[in-house]
Amino acid sequence: xxxxxxxxxxxxxxxxxxxxxxxxxxxxxxxxxxxxxxxxxxxxxxxxxxxxxxxxxxxxxxxxxxxxxxxxxxxxxxxxxxxxxxxxxxxxxxxxxxxxxxxxxxxxxxxxxxxxxxxxxxxxxxxxxxxxxxxxxxxxxxxxxxxxxxxxxxxxxxxxxxxxxxxxxxxxxxxxxxxxxxxxxxxxxxxxxxxxxxxxxxxxxxxxxxxxxxxxxxxxxxxxxxxxxxxxxxxxxxxxxxxxxxxxxxxxxxxxxxxxxxxxxxxxxxxxxxxxxxxxxxxxxxxxxxxxxxxxxxxxxxxxxxxxxxxxxxxxxxxxxxxxxxxxxxxxxxxxxxxxxxxxxxxxxxxxxxxxxxxxxxxxxxxxxxxxxxxxxxxxxxxxxxxxxxx
Ligand SMILES: Cc1cc2nc3c(=O)[nH]c(=O)nc-3n(C[C@H](O)[C@H](O)[C@H](O)COP(=O)(O)OP(=O)(O)OC[C@H]3O[C@@H](n4cnc5c(N)ncnc54)[C@H](O)[C@@H]3O)c2cc1C
Numbered sequence: 079x080x081x082x083x084x085x086x087x088x089x090x091x092x093x094x095x096x097x098x099x100x101x102x103x104x105x106x107x108x109x110x111x112x113x114x115x116x117x118x119x120x121x122x123x124x125x126x127x128x129x130x131x132x133x134x135x136x137x138x139x140x141x142x143x144x145x146x147x148x149x150x151x152x153x154x155x156x157x158x159x160x161x162x163x164x165x166x167x168x169x170x171x172x173x174x175x176x177x178x179x180x181x182x183x184x185x186x187x188x189x190x191x192x193x194x195x196x197x198x199x200x201x202x203x204x205x206x207x208x209x210x211x212x213x214x215x216x217x218x219x220x221x222x223x224x225x226x227x228x229x230x231x232x233x234x235x236x237x238x239x240x241x242x243x244x245x246x247x248x249x250x251x252x253x254x255x256x257x258x259x260x261x262x263x264x265x266x267x268x269x270x271x272x273x274x275x276x277x278x279x280x281x282x283x284x285x286x287x288x289x290x291x292x293x294x295x296x297x298x299x300x301x302x303x304x305x306x307x308x309x310x311x312x313x314x315x316x317x318x319x320x321x322x323x324x325x326x327x328x329x330x331x332x333x334x335x336x337x338x339x340x341x342x343x344x345x346x347x348x349x350x351x352x353x354x355x356x357x358x359x360x361x362x363x364x365x366x367x368x369x370x371x372x373x374x375x376x377x378x379x380x381x382x383x384x385x386x387x388x389x390x391x392x393x394x395x396x397x398x399x400x401x402x403x404x405x406x407x408x409x410x411x412x413x414x415x416x417x418x419x420x421x422x423x424x425x426x427x428x429x430x431x432x433x434x435x436x437x438x439x440x441x442x443x444x445x446x447x448x449x450x451x452x453x454x455x456x457x458x459x460x461x462x463x464x465x466x467x468x469x
Contacts, residue, residue: 081370083149091149097126098157106158110424113274113282115240120164120195128154129168130193132314132381133177137185138193144314144379148321148372155325156332159425162322167237168193170318172201172245175311176261178383179299184261188243200241201315202232202262202286210441211457212247213305217288219248219260224295226260228268228288238284239274246286250302258304261297268292279427312436313389317375319436320393323400324368326425330407330415331361333422337411354410361403368392368399387449394442400429 083091101122102109109116123129131147133139140146147169155162167173173192176199180189191197208214217230228248235244244262262269268291274282300307335358338348348354372395375388404426408415415422433439448454 087145087149090146091153094126094128094150094153095157097128098154098161102154102158102161106160107419107421109158109160110421111280111418112160113276113280115167115198115237116161116164117195119158119161120168120198122195123161123164123168124193124195128165129195130173130177131169132174133169133189133193137177138190139177141381143376143381144317144384145373145376148317148376151318151321152325152328155322155329159326159329159421159428162325164195166318166322167198168195170315170321172199172315174314175259175308176245176299178311179304179307180261181296183296184299188261191242197242198237198240200235200237200244202235202238202244202246204232204234206231206233210438213254213257215247215249215257217246217248219250219258219298221250221295222292225292226295226298228260228262228291228293230288232286232288234283235286236281236283238271238286239282244286245299246288247308254305256302257308258298258300258302259308260293261299262288262291262293263297266291266293277431279431280424281431309386310383313384313386314379316389316393316436317372317379317384319432320372320375320389320396323393323429323432324365324372324396325400326429327361327368327396327400327403328365330404330422330425331358331365333420334358334361334407334410334415337414341414348410357406357410361406364399364403368395371395386445390437390442390445390449393437394439394446397429397433397439397442401426401433404429 127140128150130139131142131150132144135141151162151165154165177189192199203212205215205217217228217232219226219228242264245259246262247257247259250256250258268289270287272285274284276282338354341348371392375384375392378385378388404422407422408426411422414420
């Protein structure tokens with residue numbers, strides 16, 4: 079067993095770090111406080127080969143491994159945390175599910191512009207009544223000749239105020255087997271996008287309303303029975319959230335470490351107080367452990383999709399670690415860490431969101447418990463027995 083990067087991975091990590099330092103370091107703070115998608119960064123990353131790292135070359139990607147995309151997130155986040163969102167978008171988000179299952183026509187129409195950094199896709203999965211219980215989704219897609227008619231509402235879709243196309247989970251028929259997904263373009267008749275609303279992280283989202291929205295049948299991404307495939311693609315998105323959580327935690331740890339070495343109180347550097355040294359030891363233990371779980375899930379996926387279990391374990395560990403380390407870093411840095419003139423408070427706010435987004439920590443633990451006991455635990459209340467129902 080070897081825990082080191084290969085020579086190739088080391089060279090790649092160094093080249094991404096050099097790129098980030100040359101192009102992204104200068105405006106890192108300002109970028110974090112700008113809610114707009116940084117298209118300028120996306121175009122730069124596209125030219126640098128950092129978009130579509132794991133997408134096949136035939137589809138305009140780089141044909142690399144998932145581990146390369148994780149390395150890219152880590153190296154970019156270490157210099158400009160906000161720009162890591164572009165690596166997420168270009169490699170892990172709905173773009174990855176789209177590249178996996180899209181038709182040649184769909185890819186030609188939308189993937190090329192996304193990989194060029196000129197367009198973003200937004201994911202319409204959550205609904206007012208279907209959050210963690212995603213299979214309760216109601217947004218319907220009814221076939222009508224050569225088109226489908228959509229009705230329903232989606233909430234919390236990141237990038238929705240700017241996205242040009244939306245990957246929308248829909249219901250063709252009752253039950254889990256009736257779920258699939260479609261692509262809807264901004265501007266489609268019967269599709270309205272509500273005013274932007276803001277998360278604690280500063281990210282914006284809009285409600286998506288479909289009222290007899292007609293789309294051509296060629297916009298179907300996954301038909302009935304597509305839910306499992308969708309979730310398999312979504313595990314890549316989860317791993318991107320996982321990698322960003324850990325990278326943002328590490329960013330805060332590094333800033334706190336530098337600060338503790340420099341800052342003097344009571345005539346000595348903060349680093350000399352044992353109460354703070356132990357905080358650093360605890361942070362290091364958490365970061366190192368979570369890092370190995372992240373790399374295991376990514377390395378085992380190689381060029382494919384990661385395992386649901388390894389992704390769940392890595393995401394729960396990295397989400398928890400990223401937040402706890404960022405939180406502790408603020409404590410160590412005092413008011414300097416709490417101030418918006420440092421990126422540490424920004425990283426903490428972002429890490430908090432990933433404990434909910436893309437499968438909350440509780441839902442991941444449910445998944446892990448099923449693996450532990452090798453059985454399914456239905457989260458729904460038991461159905462009344464036939465004799466009880468008759469009473
Ligand atoms: C930063 C951010 C970005 C997001 N981006 C998108 C996006 O781009 N597209 C999109 O469609 N959605 C997006 N979401 C929504 C996200 O997918 C949901 O927030 C998530 O699925 C949880 O749903 P909910 O918020 O409705 O919480 P609920 O499902 O109402 O859950 C509330 C609480 O109960 C817990 N809970 C629920 N069920 C169980 C259970 N069975 N066992 C134990 N605990 C349980 C949850 O863990 C949570 O703590 C985003 C959310 C955030 C925070």
